[in-house]
Amino acid sequence: MSEKQLEWGQTPFDQCSREELIQHCARLYAATSALNSVALQHKDGSTYWKKGSGGDALERARQAMESARNGHSDESIYRSYLLYAGDLLFKDAAGLEIRSGWVLCPECGQMTSSLSGETNSGKTCSDVLPGPCSGVMRELSWDDLKP
Numbered sequence: 001m002s003e004k005q006l007e008w009g010q011t012p013f014d015q016c017s018r019e020e021l022i023q024h025c026a027r028l029y030a031a032t033s034a035l036n037s038v039a040l041q042h043k044d045g046s047t048y049w050k051k052g053s054g055g056d057a058l059e060r061a062r063q064a065m066e067s068a069r070n071g072h073s074d075e076s077i078y079r080s081y082l083l084y085a086g087d088l089l090f091k092d093a094a095g096l097e098i099r100s101g102w103v104l105c106p107e108c109g110q111m112t113s114s115l116s117g118e119t120n121s122g123k124t125c126s127d128v129l130p131g132p133c134s135g136v137m138r139e140l141s142w143d144d145l146k147p
Contacts, residue, residue, distance in 0.1 A: 019142075027089045029068050030082050036061040084111070085145055103128075104144055107135030 006012070013021060039058055048054040069077060082089075087099045101114035105125040112129055114120050125133035 023089065025068065026082065026085055029065065029077070030086060030089060032061050032065055033074065036065065081145065084140060087140055088142060088145070102140045103137040104140055105129070105133055105135040105137055108133040111140075112137075 013024060016024065036058065039054065039061070043049045043054070043058070046052075046054075049058070065074070083100075084102050087102050090098050092099050101119050102111060103113070103120045104111045108125060108131065110125065110129050110131070110133070112120060119139070120128045120137045121139050123137050125131070125135040125137055128137055
């Protein structure tokens, strides 16, 4: 398949729907936040981090994330959306499990995740969570994350 070409002034986002743009923004915010955290852990006093491309990258990430937060805290954004949306925004990579395995019971509305890599999808709610609910757990969908 040949690579698509953009005309001068075009972006890959020009033809996206509002929903697609929100997904792209969320994916880029989550990835930038993760990369920023990793970079900060490796930052030292070298010129690379003070005046070089490392420092430049950290400052760009800081400015982009600050603007994207639109007055909300990083923690609030994570807890209200990105914690759960990550399973829909990203796919596991070879050798890496980056998804949390969030599932939802459509009957009682409870959610849980599986950090072990095994899915609780298809299991009875009461087998996974406390309570007598007989609903069947299913993976999250975009509709579940709508306000």
